[in-house]
Amino acid sequence: MDLYDRISELSKRRGIFFPSFEIYGGLGGFYDYGPIGATLKRNIENKWMKIFVLKEGMVEIESTMILPSVVFEASGHIAHFTDILTKCTACNETYRTDHVIKEAGVEIREGLKAEELDKVIRKKDVQCPKCGGELEKSSPFNLMFKVEIGPYWRSITGYGRPEAAQAQFVDFKRVYSSERERLPLGIAQVGRCLRNEIAPRKGPIRLREFTIIDYEIFFDPDDSSYSRIELLEDQKLRILTSKEQTSGTNRIKEVTVKEALKKGLIGNEIQAYFLALAVRFMKELGVPPEKQRLREQLPEEKAHYSKQTFDQEVWLERWGWTEISGSAYRTNYDVSRHMTYSGKDLRVFKAFDKPKKVRKIIQKPNRELIQEDFGEETKMIIKLLSKSDPQVVKQNFEERGVYELPGPTSLKLYPKHVDFEIIETEATGKYFIPHVIEPSFGVDRVFYSILEYAYTEKGGRVILRIPRDIAPIKALVFPLVNKDGIPELAEKVYNLIIEKDIVARYDGSGSIGKRYARADEIGVPICITIDYDSLKDNTVTLRDLDTWSQIRMKITDLPEKLHRYIKGKKEFNDLGTPYNKNST
RNA sequence: GCGGCCGUGGUCUAACCUGGUUUAGGACAAAGGCCUUCCAAGCCUUUAAUCCGGGUUCAAAUCCCGGCGGCCGCACCA
Incomplete structure (x- = not known):
């Protein structure tokens, strides 16, 4: 019996955790916490709140688990949380359609619909990579649980949240003002989330219903300093950079917080501080620092809007390095998306010490060229464009050569469609969309990791050395x-x-x-x-x-x-x- | 979804290959009692299981089929 088996056995016997609805056979990805486990889990959550929120002077909120679909259209979950799958008619192997196409060496752009992907398959004669068989019609599989809100004749579609985060963005303006407009402002939420995983495995590590702690720290992109950094700047971090992974050497760099910032391994003081805090948190829960590492995500696994993402990983006996928390620099992506989808101004205003002359970019849509390319959609495009931050539009043109208009249409504008003009004006302050650092913890994984490091045997007896402050x-x-x-x-x-x-x-x-x-x-x-x-x-x-x-x-x-x-x-x-x- | 392995009291398991001696055995745990002056001591008593369905057979925990569920690998993990 390996450690996982022994912990499972103990957990069933002593009421820590066990499969849900066991008397009906159980179901993958669902676990219940028993009397000991439920209290232990709450103690972990409370300790997290104390360390990350209370002591940092931050706040928490509690939002709903079901949200209307528009929120997830804005967040990008409708588009990106969906896998389009196909199956081989001969050998029954299932694939992600975009993966098979790419594997066959055909270039496609992201975000194609099922029918569009099928068209490519027919055109390029893509076959099953395993047996060469014919591929079935593709169909989308969304990892979010869909629910109908209200009676069927007038229901609207909603989804169970796959993360706790969206409410922090959606509620941002309210919380920002009730907290008297201060930045940086961290808003935390511990809550249940739902993901309809295709094939959950690994016991409590990958669940369909689980508890997440999402922490959104909003800050001024021109000032990512964090006053409490001094408290942790000498703490050691074990960082596995993306470079070390691509080169295959996989060497862990052991540096202090201060060095990590100086060498640019971590680009931002706030992110560095909370990474260090996360390591300390797990250490206090019994996972020694040498059994933890901070793995920088590779450019291809990172979400496109993320500047830098780290996974905090813990060594588990059965599964090796396992992610228990992530820290993503999400830029202003979420807030700006909710601005365009809701039409509400979610920017914050910060006064300068004294008014100063500023150069401001304004955008002028090129009506004729837009008309030429988009015809009757012109009006809508101009309206959508007016809701976009000129700075962001310009930046997109410069970096990607294209700007995708927000909304379900995903229309693309090219530099020729928009002219920019820089004007001089006097400003008493600036409006900006706050940037966000998001540390998020999988509570169930933290919970299990603690059990692994607490579990010891002595003279044929089991001792669970849970740190006393979280002992149930x-x-x-x-x-x-x-x-x-x-x-x-x-x-x-x-x-x-x-x-x-x-x-x-x-x-x-x-x-x-x-x-x-x-x-x-x-x-x-x-x-x-x-x-x-x-x-x-x-x-x-x-x-x-x-x-x-x-x-x-x-x-x-x-x-x-x-x-x-x-x-x-x-x-x-x-x-x-x-x-x-x-x-x- | 595919492939491999697997499913017996609360837990771990025996019997399964080779169907019948099984009233499904054991250990630990649990409950009650006796005993007990600090680390799973002892004695007595009690509770408690073949995942579900179908088939083969005089007879199925055992063989066959299907379902459900689990683990591992592949794929997936925004």
Whole structure:
């Protein structure tokens, strides 16, 4: 049995996680969390919130899981989250249609529809790469779950969100103003997401319904500095650059945050800071830094709008390097898309210290040439163009030679269609579309990674060394024997600590050794035993999960000292005086 | 979707190849009791399983077919 099998076995047995609707046979990509797992997962989410949001002075929101289709048209998910698939009529092999075509050496542009791709297949006589058989008619497969909102005779189409992120962009203006217009502004959201994966595998690593934490940090593209960078600038990062991957050497560069920025490995202070924070977060959850790496995505795997994307990967025994979080510099893509689709101005205004003369680009559509190429669509094109930022249009022409108009039509304009003029004007400030750095975490993957690094075996027993601040149950209370008034005192102790909000349970069954063993399996940091001495002097024995060492302390000190211990403000041996009754 | 392997109490498994001695066995866990002065001790009792459907056969956990589900590989993972 490998580590994954042993963790699965433990998880089923002790209520950590297990397949959903198991009594009906289960279904790939769906997992439930049991009593221990559900609390552990929430503790992870809360810790993330504390570190990334509370301590950074940022905010969180909570949005809906179902959104109308227009949001996903704007976000690009309708277009890009769809795979167009085809099947070989002879050998039944399934392919992505665009992949087979490209494999056959035929150049095609992105975003073709199913019928268009099929046309190419017929024209170029593309066949099944495996057996040479004929390919079936293509059909689109969208990885989003489609839902009909409202009764069927007047329903509108919506989708289950495949990420938590869109609401941050859609709600940006509201949150920005309620947070009194400050930048950088981070807006986080932890929430359930849905992706209709074709073939989910790998247990809790690839799910159809899962929890994601999306964090959108909005900032002024002219100022990506982050004041708290000093706190982490000496932290070491293990970076695998895209260059090292393409060259095949795959050497990991170990540099400090400061060096990474200086050498340009990470292009942006905000991104560097939160990458460093992500590494520290996982370290605090028990994944050592040398078992983590930051892999820069290759240009071809990166989304086209992303300037730079890193995957935070953790080494897992069965699956090797596994992505648990990503950090993408998404530029102003999302906000600008929602501007054009909603027609609302989502730019922010920033006043200059004093008014200054600025040169401003304005665009002038070349009506005649547009008319010539697009005929009656001219009016619509000019309207759509007026909603586009001239700077962005010009930049597209310069970099790609073409500008794709927003909206479902995906019409393309070329430099000849638009003239630009630079005018001088006086400005009291500037309007701009904020740029966004997006760290996002797969909570279920973080959860599983923690279990892998917490799982240990000692003398045939399982010990789950979960860091104590996220342990689902903080303390177990045991009566040494079930007689002579000891259970009564033990129950008093139990009540005392749960009254003080310490998550605890009482266990009086079986032998004391058996109870310790049960505690170890679900990572309970502290076991409290009440014995005959407790009746005399009101002291109890505490046992530490990691070392099994024991100390003795006063019952009245329990609540406060336990709180401090759980928060990591005190070490186990400082809780009381050493105790050695258990040596055998 | 394809190919390979697989599916027995809560967990891990035996019996499957070679159908019948099985009332489906064991270990661990769990529940109740006895015992018990700090690491899965012992004793007694109890609960508890052949994924679903069809076929072959006097007889199916076992052989065959189909379905469902899982793991691994391929593909996919915006």
